[in-house]
Amino acid sequence: MSSVYFDVGNKNPKIILDEQSYRVFKKFENKTVWLCSQYFGTRTDRCKSKLTTTGRTIIVSADPHNHAIIPKRDKYYQNMQCQNVTIIREGQNNCQS
Numbered sequence: 455m456s457s458v459y460f461d462v463g464n465k466n467p468k469i470i471l472d473e474q475s476y477r478v479f480k481k482f483e484n485k486t487v488w489l490c491s492q493y494f495g496t497r498t499d500r501c502k503s504k505l506t507t508t509g510r511t512i513i514v515s516a517d518p519h520n521h522a523i524i525p526k527r528d529k530y531y532q533n534m535q536c537q538n539v540t541i542i543r544e545g546q547n548n549c550q551s
């Protein structure tokens with residue numbers, strides 16, 4: 455289990471994972487797709503890092519961030535909810551040898 459932060463008190467929900475923030479891109483019946491905040495607001499150099507959430511499971515795309523972590527103040531997390539989730543990272547081999 456790992457923990458992530460959810461911004462739930464906002465009409466544009468966010469998730470913070472690995473200190474990177476993601477915003478809702480598309481909601482489906484049983485899953486939600488989130489894109490890195492650096493995808494929005496720019497037409498070039500869009501970050502392709504993506505999350506898919508289904509319940510308490512988060513699938514992280516294999517696409518690496520194309521930018522450094524953007525530092526956030528502690529205050530940023532004040533209104534966020536910490537949740538324990540299961541994180542599945544695509545493109546990584548987690549098998550035990």
Ligand SMILES: [Zn+2]
Pocket residue numbers: 474490491492493501502503518519520521
């Ligand atoms: Zn990114």
